[in-house]
Amino acid sequence: MSRSAGCCQKTLHYVFDYETTKTLVIPNIGVGCIFRFTQLLVLLYVVGYVCVVQKAYQDTDSVISSVTTKVKGFAYTNTSDMDPRFWDGADYIIPPQGDHSFFVLTNMVVTPKQTQSRCPELPNPSTTCVDDCDCIEGRTDTRGNGIQTGLCVNYSQTVQTCEVLAWCPLEIDTQIPEPAMLAAAENFTVLIKNSVTFPKFNVHRRNILPHINSSYLKRCEFNRKTDPDCPIFRLKHILSEAGEDFQDMAVKGGVLGIIIDWSCDLDWWARKCVPKYSFRRLDNKHPVNNVAPGYNFRFAKYYKTPDGEETRTLIKAYGIRFDVIVFGTAGKFGIVPTIVNLGAALAFLSLLPAVSDWFMLTCLSKKHYYSQHKVTYLSEDTEAESISMATSYGTR
Numbered sequence: 001m002s003r004s005a006g007c008c009q010k011t012l013h014y015v016f017d018y019e020t021t022k023t024l025v026i027p028n029i030g031v032g033c034i035f036r037f038t039q040l041l042v043l044l045y046v047v048g049y050v051c052v053v054q055k056a057y058q059d060t061d062s063v064i065s066s067v068t069t070k071v072k073g074f075a076y077t078n079t080s081d082m083d084p085r086f087w088d089g090a091d092y093i094i095p096p097q098g099d100h101s102f103f104v105l106t107n108m109v110v111t112p113k114q115t116q117s118r119c120p121e122l123p124n125p126s127t128t129c130v131d132d133c134d135c136i137e138g139r140t141d142t143r144g145n146g147i148q149t150g151l152c153v154n155y156s157q158t159v160q161t162c163e164v165l166a167w168c169p170l171e172i173d174t175q176i177p178e179p180a181m182l183a184a185a186e187n188f189t190v191l192i193k194n195s196v197t198f199p200k201f202n203v204h205r206r207n208i209l210p211h212i213n214s215s216y217l218k219r220c221e222f223n224r225k226t227d228p229d230c231p232i233f234r235l236k237h238i239l240s241e242a243g244e245d246f247q248d249m250a251v252k253g254g255v256l257g258i259i260i261d262w263s264c265d266l267d268w269w270a271r272k273c274v275p276k277y278s279f280r281r282l283d284n285k286h287p288v289n290n291v292a293p294g295y296n297f298r299f300a301k302y303y304k305t306p307d308g309e310e311t312r313t314l315i316k317a318y319g320i321r322f323d324v325i326v327f328g329t330a331g332k333f334g335i336v337p338t339i340v341n342l343g344a345a346l347a348f349l350s351l352l353p354a355v356s357d358w359f360m361l362t363c364l365s366k367k368h369y370y371s372q373h374k375v376t377y378l379s380e381d382t383e384a385e386s387i388s389m390a391t392s393y394g395t396r
């Protein structure tokens with residue numbers, strides 16, 4: 001047999017060798033416990049967390065939603081700034097069509113009978129003057145209220161300010177009515193209609209659940225304990241669940257979130273798909289630094305006097321904006337996520353022998369004996385005899 005043929009045979013011999021693992025059984029309670037214990041941990045993780053809590057066997061889809069709202073309630077005001085007045089939804093809901101957010105007027109500063117004319121600026125360091133030289137004709141200050149005419153006029157008996165061309169008389173908003181003018185708004189109710197779709201599963205739901213009939217809807221009011229499915233909310237109740245006092249917030253306004261959580265389990269054995277409501281204040285109410293608090297904006301109503309002059313009533317409106325925030329995911333059994341997560345769990349199991357080996361080779365009293373048997377070095381020069389050597393593996 002030539003040398004090269006022998007080499008070839010040897011190579012072939014390697015290619016067609018079958019390798020198998022030799023199993024070493026360690027009859028030690030400690031290692032056995034560690035191994036079973038880690039197995040149990042992985043099992044608990046897979047069954048408890050992955051399957052029950054995370055529902056990793058499910059395919060998921062997020063919600064597409066539409067919201068409409070309708071506020072109802074009446075109020076009657078009788079204050080010095082305004083004639084006695086009755087208020088209904090058309091007066092205090094701005095804008096009239098509510099969707100994902102609606103605004104309820106609760107307080108206001110009213111400046112009636114404004115006309116395009118000339119009047120003295122409100123006094124502050126940049127508008128007070130001594131004579132006409134301090135006022136520049138045509139000057140505009142965005143923080144001011146109008147275009148200066150160049151005259152210095154009496155604001156009051158002691159103060160002189162620059163005259164401006166503006167909607168006069170100017171609004172004075174330093175005094176906000178307290179308590180809020182529309183305090184009765186706390187008893188207003190809002191009906192929230194919310195339809196949701198999970199397009200991947202072609203599932204449609206709405207927050208007026210199938211068992212709600214129209215006579216129940218006419219008289220019910222949301223209450224977490226007694227009427228958790230009623231879609232009609234009393235504004236005061238919303239605020240108190242958000243930890244706010246209505247009368248307090250009504251004075252300067254604010255933003256409040258109505259959060260609707262649709263977390264749906266569409267598997268036939270669970271089949272749970274109802275909305276969960278929660279409420280929280282969204283604008284920041286800092287207890288110490290309360291600069292520029294609340295929420296307000298201005299709007300005006302325009303009139304023509306009989307002699308053709310245009311006048312307006314300016315309203316600085318304070319109120320609570322309610323934002324309806326809908327979120328959620330639906331889950332349904334899916335074969336792909338199941339396989340992927342099963343694979344991940346099995347990969348975890350294959351790590352366990354390493355943990356037990358480490359314990360066996362470092363912590364047990366017979367560790368040298370075990371490492372002698374576990375790790376075998378074959379000497380290279382002879383094929384026939386192999387010399388196993390005890391190694392220092394695991395002893396440091």
Ligand SMILES: *[C@@H]1O[C@H](CO)[C@@H](O)[C@H](O)[C@H]1NC(C)=O
Binds near residue numbers: 183184185186187
């Ligand atoms: C709201 O309604 C309750 C009970 O119906 C009543 O006691 C309360 O005075 C009302 N609030 C206002 C501000 O009118």
